[in-house]
Every structure is written in C-alpha cells, then in structure tokens.
Amino acid sequence: MRTNKDKLVMISVQGTIAKPEHTGRHSVAHDGTPFMLPGTGGITYNVRVGDPVFGWAADHVEPGVSTILDQEKRESPTNRGYNFYACIGNEAKVVTGDAKGAKGVVIGHHGGAEHVLIDFPEEVLEKLTLDDKILIKAFGQGLKLLDYPDVHVYNIDPNLLEKFGIIEKNGELHIPVVAVVPAFLMGSGIGSTSMGTGDYDIMTADEVTLRDYGLDKLRFGDIVYIQDHDNSFGRCYRKGAATIGVVIHSDCKYAGHGPGVTTFMTCAKPILKPIICPDANIGKILKIGRFEEK
Structure with missing residues (x-):
C-alpha cells in the first residue's frame, strides 16, 4: 500500500x-x-x-x-x-x-x-x-492510504501496519483478523468522537452469542473486524461500513461493557474485508507479550 x-x-x-x-x-x-x-x-x-x-x-x-x-x-x-x-x-x-x-x-x-x-x-x-x-x-497520527481516500487510519505506527499482511484486491483491502464482531455487540463508547484517544467495548453479557461468533477465545492484542461500524468522524452504526482494531483490555462486568478495542482503520464504504487468521495478533507480529522471544 x-x-x-x-x-x-x-x-x-x-x-x-x-x-x-x-x-x-x-x-x-x-x-x-x-x-x-x-x-x-x-x-x-x-x-x-x-x-x-x-x-x-x-x-x-x-x-x-x-x-x-x-x-x-x-x-x-x-x-x-x-x-x-x-x-x-x-x-x-x-x-x-x-x-x-x-x-x-x-x-x-x-x-x-x-x-x-x-x-x-x-x-x-x-x-x-x-x-x-x-x-x-x-509516530503515526496523520497516516493516510494514498490510493484509498475513503479509508481513515488512526492510532497505528505505519511500520507495524506494513507487517499486517494486508492484501489489495479489486479496490478492496483484505485484512487478517482473528474474528468478526457483529455491529449489535458494540457497546460502551458508541457515539464518542474520541477515536484518536480511546477505545470502545464489545458487550459480553450474552455468553451464547459470544461463542456463536467465536469471540469467547479473544486474547489481548488480537486484531478484530467490527462489522457495519464507521469510526471516521465518530463511532456509529452504518450498514456496509467496517472498522478494524486491537483488543486492549479485559472483559468487564458492567452492563454495556466488555473487552476494549482501540481502532486503527475504518471506512464508511464496503472497502475493508476480513480474512480470518488465528495468528492476527500484534504480539505475534512484534514478538512481544506471551510471544516474546526468550
């Protein structure tokens, strides 16, 4: 890219x-x-x-x-x-x-x-x-994808983004992610315009739904695809949009809360596509955390 x-x-x-x-x-x-x-x-x-x-x-x-x-x-x-x-x-x-x-x-x-x-x-x-x-x-704020003006990028070091294995195909960006999060599971943080400083949560009160979408196995550092969510100028539902982020804090017991996601890429148009990959974790890419080389 x-x-x-x-x-x-x-x-x-x-x-x-x-x-x-x-x-x-x-x-x-x-x-x-x-x-x-x-x-x-x-x-x-x-x-x-x-x-x-x-x-x-x-x-x-x-x-x-x-x-x-x-x-x-x-x-x-x-x-x-x-x-x-x-x-x-x-x-x-x-x-x-x-x-x-x-x-x-x-x-x-x-x-x-x-x-x-x-x-x-x-x-x-x-x-x-x-x-x-x-x-x-x-280093990273202000990053743009020159061939994809509708895609907004925040909060990511470009040197790390280059290691994600993103595939360009037919005007779309195919991005390795651990899981797809349906729009209705996003909770605390919706409506916020703090895309450049915060996160927002995957709601986890319904354990059956979490298992159905393979979200019960999430790890810190996992890259996830949030379906039908636009974070371009605020966190909101938008059919066909998508947002990509990294899981950064644990589950929570409060209503409307759960594992937090710091977002780094979003688009209101159907340009971002998920590739399910169990290894899509920043720890594995950077060899940090539990993936640290001893």
Whole structure:
C-alpha cells in the first residue's frame, strides 16, 4: 500500500505509570450481582499481550504497564495529547530508575481511564516502579492510504501496519483478523468522537452469542473486524461500513461493557474485508507479550 509515511512527524511524549484506583465499594454487574475486584492501572505482572481477555478475577484489567501523563487531570489537553500522539507499535523507553534504558512497545490506549498501555519484557517489569517515567517516540497520527481516500487510519505506527499482511484486491483491502464482531455487540463508547484517544467495548453479557461468533477465545492484542461500524468522524452504526482494531483490555462486568478495542482503520464504504487468521495478533507480529522471544 502507498502511504504518506514519509510525511509523518515523530514527536516525543512522556508519561508515568498510572496508580491503580478503587472506591473500595461494591459495583453492580450486568446480571445484578455485586462485585469488588481489581481494575485499571499499575504494572500488571501476570497479564500480557497474548493472554485470554476472559476469566480473570478483575474488571477492565489492562495488560502490561498502564501509563498516563497526569492522573489528577485526565481531561486536560496535555493528557489528551499524550493519549493521542502515542500509537500502537510505537517504541517506548524507560528514562528513570533501575529499568532506565529498557524499551517496550505501545499496545493501545484505554478511554475513560485515559491510559496508554505498554508492553515490556518480564525482566523490565520486575525493575519498574510506579514513579518511573516513560518516553514514547510518537509516530503515526496523520497516516493516510494514498490510493484509498475513503479509508481513515488512526492510532497505528505505519511500520507495524506494513507487517499486517494486508492484501489489495479489486479496490478492496483484505485484512487478517482473528474474528468478526457483529455491529449489535458494540457497546460502551458508541457515539464518542474520541477515536484518536480511546477505545470502545464489545458487550459480553450474552455468553451464547459470544461463542456463536467465536469471540469467547479473544486474547489481548488480537486484531478484530467490527462489522457495519464507521469510526471516521465518530463511532456509529452504518450498514456496509467496517472498522478494524486491537483488543486492549479485559472483559468487564458492567452492563454495556466488555473487552476494549482501540481502532486503527475504518471506512464508511464496503472497502475493508476480513480474512480470518488465528495468528492476527500484534504480539505475534512484534514478538512481544506471551510471544516474546526468550
């Protein structure tokens, strides 16, 4: 694919590790049962790219390292900027502490929490502290596919996009994905215009439907195809449209929630087509997370 990669700018953004937060009170799940579980933030040692998104005794858990610019000012322009500039596949480097100099990879961003998620090797996780700072070489926003003006691209490093194995055929783009998500399963985040900073959720209250569509086996880092959803200028239903994204946080118990998807490609016209491929996972492509080379 021809892109404007050579015209993109690479800009540094720097964040710190987000402190885990909790009210200490019960919440109510979609089936009416109370729960009180770990959630977002921190250094998550045993949940990484390649692990299942279901089955954890947690809610909205984020794999790897959760980062933020300013935890007290989530909605500030600078914090939004940190989220916006950081793209999936960008290099992240620890610039303080015992892990100084260690490198990782941005794996997505989580709306609401306003976190940028980063995968680091296991030995780096053991050296990090919640006070460490991480510098990201932000690169990717503004990316265009020169021969497909109706396709909008967000949140992806062009060097990673080139590794996806996308096939151009008869004016269409055929993209390897793990699964197709039907439009009616998309929940929290619909209507938002924060395509460049957040994610939106696959609803999981109906377990039978999840199994019917093969979504019960999703893993962190899986690439998915969202059917009849247009994310060009806001997240909405549009017949014939399609959106592609990466699964970035775990299942959730709240009504209307579930595994989160950071989107990176969308089109209102029927140009994007899925190729079902069990190996369509950014961890496998980049050899990070559970696919890390030992």
